[in-house]
Amino acid sequence: MVTLAKTGNEVMAEAMRQIDPDVVAAYPITPATEVVMIFAQFVADGLVGTEYIPVESEHSAMSACVGAATTGARVMTGTSSQGLALMYEILPIASALRLPIIMCEVNRALSGPINIHCDHSDTMGCRDFGWLQIFSENSQEAYDNVLQAVRIAEDPRVQLPTMVTTDGFIISHCMEKVEVLEDKVVKDYVGEKRSPYSVLDVDKPVTIGALDLTDYYFEHKMPVVQAMKDARQVILEVGEDFGKRFGRPYRFFEKYKLDDAEFAIVALGSTCGTARVAIDELREKGIKAGMLKLRVFRPFPAEEIAEALSKVPNIAILDRSDSFNAQGGPVFTEVRSAMYNLKAKIINYVYGLGGRDINVAQIKEVFNQLGQADKMPLVNYLGVRE
C-alpha cells in the first residue's frame, strides 16, 4: 500500500488501470472528463490491456458497454450529469440483461439551467433502473468503492451493473491523501471475470435481448428484484472482507456519533465531511448531534436505517437533489418510508443544488432547527436566496 496525493478523478482512473478491464467505452464530460483522459493515456502508454472505445456520445458509450458485456468481458465506463442522462435509456437494459458493468459517475446537476457543479440529480434520476448505487465521501472511498464494486457486481448472486459516485469538483477535483494498493494486490482482489455465457461462443449460440411481452416481461423483472435484494448480503460480505484485507471495512452506511444522538442528520457524499466538523463542534457544547452517512443508496438498506435511527427522536434528511414531487427529495421520501413505524420527527432539507456550497454553520443551523422540529415545515430549502 502506498500513500499518494490524488484527486477523485485521478484515483478512479487509477482504480480502473489496476482493474485493467477488457473494454472501456467512454465519452468526456465535465467534471468526469479526467477519468476518461487519464485512462486514455494509460491505454496510449500500454499500461493496460483494455480495448478502449472513444465513442461519439454517452448513449453509444453505454450501448457499447452492453454489447461488450454480452461477451462476458469486464467492462467499465465513466460519466456525469447530461452524459448519464443520455445513457438513461440503456441503463435498465444493462440491468435486465444482468450485465455487471462498472461505472465511475461524478455527480453533477442536470440541466437546466446548464450547470457543471455538484448535486445528485443525475444519479438520483436513474435510481430505479436496476443499478447498484454507491456514494463516496472522499477520494479514498471512491477508490475503495470502485474496487469493491467489481466484486459486488460480478458476484453470481448479484450480476447487476453498479455505479460508484463522487461529488463533482468537491471530490473529483480535490487532491487528498489516498492509500492505493499495489497493482498485483488489486489484480488478485478482483480476480478473473466469470460469465455464464458469451455471445462469442458461436458453438452455443444465445439470443440476448428478445422481445418480451405480457406473458414473460413481469417474470423477467423478478430476477432483478431478487438480485437487488441479494446484493445486500454481498455488499456486507465484500465490505467486511475489504476491511479484513486492507483495514478499511465498509457497510451500507456509517454511524457517526449516532448511538446516543438526540438530533441526527442523514446525508450522502462529500457533505458528510463537513457535517462531521459541525457535529464535533456541537458535541463540544454538549449537544447530542450525530449522523448516518448513507453509502449504499441502491439497494436501499431500509431495515438497517430504521434500526440505526430507531432511538433518535429528531432527524433531518439532507437531499442534494429535489424530486419536484411537492413532498421532498428522494433520500427523504425513502428514509421516511423506512421509518414509518417509528415515532421520530423527520424533516427534509434540500440543499446544494447546482453546486451551491454547504458549510459548517448551515449544518449547525439544521441541528438548531431540529430542536424545534415540530415547528419546522416538512420540506426545507437550505442555502437558497428568497
Add this chain to the structure above:
Amino acid sequence: MAGLKDLSKRKDPLTGGHRACSGCGFPQIVRMVCMASQDPVVVVSATGCLEVTTTIFPYSAWTTPFVHNAFENAAATLSGIEAAYNALSRKGKVSKKINFVAFGGDGGTYDIGFQSLSGAMERGHNLLYVCYDNNAYMNTGVQRSGATPRGANTTTEPAGKVKQGKTRFRKDLTEIMVAHRLPYVAQASVGYWADLIRKAEKAFATPGPKFMNVLQPCRLGWAYPPAETFAMGRLAADTCFWPLYEVENGKYKITLKPREKKPAVEFFKAQERFRHLFKPNNAGLLEELQKEIDQRWEELLAKEAKA
C-alpha cells in the same frame, strides 16, 4: 462467388417459423448476408421488424449468437462486441475467427441510429453494418423515415386533399457512408440475389468498417402482393430508383446497368403507396420524381467514369 451448391451447405442463420410477413424481404437479406460468410457470425439487430419477428420470447429464430439492445444503437452495440473480441483474443480467451454483422431498418439507420452508425464507422471497427431499407418505419405501421421516397404515402406524412405524401426526397445514406471513406460500401437489392451475396462476400473479405444498404420491398407498407417481393426489388434497380453499385476504397462500380432504363412509373404504379401520384393533377410531381431519379443516376455514372 460461392455457388448455390456451396451456399446450400452453409449454416442458415434463421430457422423457419419466424413471424415475418409472408413475402417479407428481410429474411432473404439476413440469410444471404450471413450465408456469404465462411466464418461464424455474431449478429446484432436494431429494434424493428427483424428483431420483433425473430425473437418473441420464449422463441428465437436465430441459430447464430444474436444481440438486440435498443433502437438506435446497433452499431455502437456491435462495436462493443467487436472491441471485446479483440481484447479477449489478445488474452487468448477466444481463438475462432468471427465476422460481426449488424442489421438495422432504415428508421434505426438513417434516422435515430445515424449517429451511432457514423461513430462506429469513423472509429474503424472491423464489422459490417447492413441496413434493410424498406423506406419507412414498417414495424410500427408505416411511418415516414429519412429513407421514404418523395411522394410516398406514409401514416405520418400521408397523402391527403392538399398534400401528396412525403414532400422531401430521400436521404442518400449510401453516399454519406462513402463520405466516411470506408474500405467498402455497397448498395444492393433482394431482387438481385447473386449481386447481394457477392457484395456481402466482398464485405466480409475486407478488413475494417463496411456498410451495405439493401433495398427491402415491404409488401405491407408498399402494398403489393406478397409474391412480388423479388420482382419489386428488381424493378427498383431496373428503373434506377435504387441503383446497384459498390464503392471500394473510393472507387465506384455500378454492378447493374439496365440495358433499357425502365420508367420510374412502372415501379410507382406497382405499389399502393404511390397510388395518389396517378391522379391527373399529380402528373407534374411524377415528372419531378423521374427527373430526380435520372439526375442521381447520371451523377452515379459520372462518379464511376471518374474512377
